[in-house]
Amino acid sequence: MQAQKQLSPKPIVVQVVLDKPLSQGFDYLWDAEKLGALPEIGHLVEVPFGRAISIGLVIKVSAHSDYEIDKLKQVRQLAPLPALDPALLRLMNFASQYYIHSLGETILPSIPQMWKKTGEWEKIPNKLAVLENKKNKPQIVGDGFISEDQLNPDQKNALKVLINEAANKKCFRVILLQGQTGSGKTAVFLNWLSSILVDPCAQILLLVPEINLTPQLERRIKAYFPDKVMAVLHSGVSEKKRGIAWYEAMTGKAQIILGTRLAALTPMPNLRAVVVDEEHDSSYKQQEGTRYSARDLAIWRAHDQSIPILLSSATPSLETWLAAKSGRYEYVRLDQRAQGARLPRVHLINTRDPQNQFSPGDVGASKQKSLVSKTLAHAISKNLAAKKQCLILINRRGYAPVLSCSACNWLSKCTHCSAYMVLHKAGALGKRSILSCHHCGLVKPIPNFCPECGNADLKTLGHGTQKLEDAIEEMWPEARVLRVDTDSSKKNKGAEALFQKIHDGNVDIVVGTQMIAKGHDYQNIGLVAVLDADGRLYSADFRAAERLFAQLIQVAGRAGRAEVSGQNGGDIYIETQYPEAAVYQYLLRHDVDGFLAYTANEREEAKLPPFSYQALVHAEAKNLDKAIQFLTELKSSLKIKGVITKQLKVYDPVPKTVMRVAGSERAQLVIESDNRKLLQEALEAIDQQLRQDSQGRISKASRIRWLIERDPIAI
Ligand SMILES: [Zn+2]
Ligand SMILES: [Zn+2]
Incomplete structure (x- = not known):
């Protein structure tokens, strides 16, 4: 063995990156004879790492190593795959640098699991050959072709x-x-x-x-x-x-x-x-x-x-x-609008106005009717009479967002998160009604008595899709009601089956979260209603209004899609306490550009993105004080090092909106600059500094888990 090695002319050394938060790659020896090929940049390989075996990607091929060649370990296996193309590797390199993540952590998660199971590598070429011969597998049937000639003049x-x-x-x-x-x-x-x-x-x-x-x-x-x-x-x-x-x-x-x-x-x-x-x-x-x-x-x-x-x-x-x-x-x-369909009419229902509400004397007003305003209820009845479908949106799944005790004010808080557990009625997620935390996934049975005081009178506060579904069924007993949210789509083999039901006209009223609004070409929706838009109107996140507007426009687009020119374009009803808000006023006129210009002005004045660039440093610890302290120390050290300048602002650390999740408490530091390059340099410096005292992304001294995020979409 020794003798052979000395005889071989030049060793082949490859540098391999792994799916680990390590900034460097590792050198390995390449035995071309054993592996059956010469190495190429972009080859997927199996290598020993520490005491384990790991999957990595070759990023460099040379004859030298900074380490003693004799001590290098050998590449064990080469995947039966061509090397990743150079353009993709350039993209990965850029993503790794820009988003401050190691190259291995960026590339390897993007490769499908099938190719990372090294035990299967030998069998893959056979499997692919079998697949190649199985030509006549069932094909998807094409539908919806519109040729160039059929386009309208605008198109x-x-x-x-x-x-x-x-x-x-x-x-x-x-x-x-x-x-x-x-x-x-x-x-x-x-x-x-x-x-x-x-x-x-x-x-x-x-x-x-x-x-x-x-x-x-x-x-x-x-x-x-x-x-x-x-x-x-x-x-x-x-x-x-x-x-x-x-x-x-x-x-x-x-x-x-x-x-x-x-x-x-x-x-x-x-x-x-x-x-x-x-x-x-x-x-x-x-x-x-x-x-x-x-x-x-x-x-x-x-x-x-x-x-x-x-x-x-x-x-x-x-x-x-x-x-x-x-x-x-x-x-x-x-x-x-293609096919000449008209824009839907937008109606704002001011829920502060008693005119729009049911009053106790209204004939047939059930206790549930307060979930829908009187104005909307009338519109729904009219739409149903016209044999059109209704779409009613509420952006909260489950039955009710909180369970509470009327005697001692106990609330169904999650024991691991700073969030409430949502009540889900039987049949939605399981056979029994449950409380479920949407942040950490914790599931608990519904208590029969208040855990604090023993009172048996527990009430739900607020409402979600399930409660709304019940209310709608009670108000329009003749109507066929369908609920569409992530819970119901799990139960029904995916959303597609539910959407098909709507398309086929087997549903009169659809109750659901925003997932119903996305991109589907419904043909017979006459009315769309949004019940909880206000919840997203005034939010700590400066992008909330922009997202709400986009969603409402999209929702409005579901109404009256296939109408013939000159006919009704459908109606959209929005229940709100703030009809005067800019989002709703621009929506009323379908004025997308007006809204964007207005928002651009606001952002420019506040120097918020896209008029500045942002990044976050996240910190997660067993308790919030530790996380805040970690970020405070980071900020002071940045000050000392002169990273913080007039052009680069670092805010004080704050707890996250949902501070506690699954037993960890979370804080963040916002970094902002109107200069992309300065921000990039600062983030690289922060990354380097934090890495020095960390194992991966966990600080050695304080056990804080940290992460840098570029261009966050929610602050
Ligand atoms: Zn109680
Ligand atoms: Zn939780």
Whole structure:
């Protein structure tokens, strides 16, 4: 053995990164004969690490090491995969630097589990061969094709701008396609993508915010591209399916990659264009691990690879809208509703006005009727009489948000979190009624007596989807009522089955959370009602109003979608105590640009994003004081080091909105600057400083778990 080693001309050393919060890679020896290939950057490998075996990615190949060559361990196995392409590795490098996470922590979680089970590696080539021979598997049936000729003049114009001469050259463009719900944005970008997929090798990436949007869109894409292989990537796809879809994307076999945010990190060697649908949606932000924005990374990737990217929305994010306004992005508008449907009429119901409420003397007013105002109840009855469907939204699942004791004021607080446990009625999550914490998942039986004083009279406070469903069923006993929220969709084999019921007209009133509002093409909704919008109107989070507005516009778009020109465009009712609020006033006029201009002004005055850039340092400890102290010390040391300047502001540490979760108490430090580069440098310095005294991201001295987050979407 020794003799052989001395004979070999030059050792091959590879540097490998692992899914660990370690800033450096590790050197290993590569035995080309044993592994059956020479190493390449981007190879997935199995290596010994400490006492365990780990999966890693080769990021460097050389003949040298800073360590003694003889002491280096050997790469054990090479995955049966081609190396990840250089463009993807550039993207990963950027994401790792920008979001202050190690390269390994950024790359490895993006690789599907199937490819990280090293015990299976030997069997994979066989499995793939079998799959290749099984050609005639059942296909998705295409539906919803609209050819270029069938587009309305507005859509045709938009398409013409997209397919201009520049499109034939390889160049970077960001295009905002803004058009109200129902204006036919999808038909425009699918026709645009057709023009790109004329190239027989081209790959395109289509990002969507939610899992439950994809089945409908999948059928639509199939109708446009019946012969192309499509890879569908989201967390709802089974591990094996996802592993194969990812493989088909990385080998260029799949030419259409459709998925949620995680799809933005898929290797696609022939990527030619990207579409980000509903670009404003907050679900593009990853909220654990490397906290990236899939939209922002997609833009970076398009820039890096000199390809076009189209951002589509009825209510663009302020960042995107301002960039389009200023000419940094191309701006394409679609202001006509496709098929000539009219905009719905918006009605604000002032719940402070007694006129709108049931009074005790009203005939037939049941005790539950107070959940819906009189004005809305009348409108619902009228809509039902016209044989139209109603959509009623309340953004809280469960029966009631709190259980309380009328004698001693005991409340159903979670023992691990600073949040209340939500009451879920029997049949929703289990056979019995339960209390469930939506933050940590703790489930408890409903107490028969107050745990504090023994009183048997326990009452619910407030209401969620289940309680509303009960109330609606009581008020309209003839109507067929369906509840749609994450609880009911779990029970019914996914949301798609529930949506199908609505499409088929087997439902009169739909009660649900915002998940019903997203992207579905309902054909017969005459009335949409929103009951708890105010809850999100005045929030500590400065983006709350922007999100509420986007959601209301989207919800409004569900009403009267398929109406024929000249007919009723549907109605949307919003119950509010503050009808004068800007969000509602702009909504009344369907004035998206007005609202965005108003919001831009507000943000500019307050120097909030996008007029400044933000980052958070999160700290988590057994008790809040320790977390705050940790951040206070960090802030003082930054001051001493001169990191804090006029251009870089560090606020005082504060507890998070939900301070206690699953037994940990959480605080945060907000860092803000109008200079991106300064912020980046500061974050890198903070990362370096914290790492010195930490094991991974846990401080050695105080056992505080910390994390840096760039561009947070909620403060
Ligand atoms: Zn009590
Ligand atoms: Zn909890």
